[in-house]
């Protein structure tokens with residue numbers, strides 16, 4: 001049976017494309033994220049279809065088109081290429097692509113595809129980790145290096161929610177002036193943080209990459225590396241809404257969910273985030289932000 005977002009039939013005019021990426025090649029600690037796309041989709045029909053902030057119905061007024069949850073090629077480079085092509089197809093059909101991962105490496109495919117249409121693309125990177133290593137466990141393309149590979153494509157990145165860093169990464173962010181908003185700043189310097197985000201993204205085309213571990217693991221425990229001190233739901237939505245207001249998001253991904261069978265809290269949160277993306281795209285179109 002075909003699994004779709006919210007359990008609704010796919011609408012060919014839908015404005016949002018959901019691209020499942022059961023992608024897990026380089027996960028280093030707790031595995032399971034390849035199961036996330038299907039589990040995130042499975043819990044989605046349990047949500048209300050009406051958004052409680054804007055009273056909009058994104059499924060009806062914008063539409064979600066769920067791509068089939070297919071296996072990707074067994075080789076990392078080929079899997080990334082296949083994914084990149086799927087994202088490009090979605091863009092060509094004028095849909096806002098959202099990859100549902102899978103490990104964070106999928107962002108490389110998403111960004112490459114979106115950047116072919118929008119060369120000046122900037123990246124909003126929600127994460128507990130910087131993912132800026134040059135190499136990890138002997139490879140250059142993996143979940144711990146993905147943001148460095150994206151930066152090498154010439155994409156400006158703002159990393160938000162960071163609360164874990166290696167000495168190599170510290171050196172790198174100093175040398176490259178990489179923009180970081182630490183998790184503690186979201187709690188203690190809120191106004192400054194919102195101003196920095198506004199200035200960084202103002203009027204830009206933006207790809208939003210959201211590692212679910214940006215949220216506090218007390219709230220979203222289903223992830224491979226549960227770092228304490230993360231963002232809460234409303235912090236996250238406030239930032240996301242602000243970026244939709246001041247800039248023009250054109251694609252994104254939600255990655256690193258590790259399903260907990262029998263207790264699908266994090267899957268449900270990820271599913272609701274997909275719904276919020278749809279809502280904010282629609283709210284922006286209607287001039288409501």
Ligand SMILES: [Mn+2]
Pocket residue numbers: 127128129211213214225256
């Ligand atoms: Mn992370």
